[in-house]
Amino acid sequence: MPWDKNDYPSSLKNLNSAVRNKAIDIANAMLDEGYDENRAIPIATSQAKEWYDNASQKEINEMKDVDDKELKEREDKQYDNRPELLDRGEHVVAHDDGWAVQAKGAKKPDQVFDNKDEAIDRAKEIAENKGTKAVIHKKNGDVQNEHNYENSNK
Structure with missing residues (x-):
């Protein structure tokens, strides 16, 4: 099931908005690639935290401000990963x-x-x-x- 800013796993609720949005983006891409939800969530969370540690302030601000429409557009680009x-x-x-x-x-x-x-x-x-x-x-x-x-x- 694809996630968005209003409907996401409870394990993401305590993350800051930039990390949570990035984790949603990564997890949706992983689901598209065939990963099981139970594997995608922890991997996406870990990768999102790593991204946050290495991202510029501009990238972080952009991910904080990403809206559901943009997340949906990213999801629609599922074939970019495969x-x-x-x-x-x-x-x-x-x-x-x-x-x-x-x-x-x-x-x-x-x-x-x-x-x-x-x-x-x-x-x-x-x-x-x-x-x-x-x-x-x-x-x-x-x-x-x-x-x-x-x-x-x-």
Whole structure:
């Protein structure tokens, strides 16, 4: 689950705002890379504290003033951390909790939906933005159909 300035793990509540915002930013990136929340939180906290110790006052002030919109924009840049996923199609696959949208080769799904149609809509949206394909799978894993957006953004 992505975090923001109003919704974050309780272990971050006693950090100063710059360190907390940086930890949220790092933890969200780690979740995108497939880390488990229980591992991402302490690693992100440690890295944020280290960043704070080495950051300039300007960087610290900028991170203090970062708003939720900026944190969301950083989260939307998840593929910056795994650029190879940017060129890979989005897949809609059966998941224990419904239907998952997941980039080919990603360790974890981007999102999980109760409804397959919602997952398909999200996969198409992501694929169109990335200029890749949305591959829809049946419950048994076979490909049901594909939507190609490979030339729409290039």
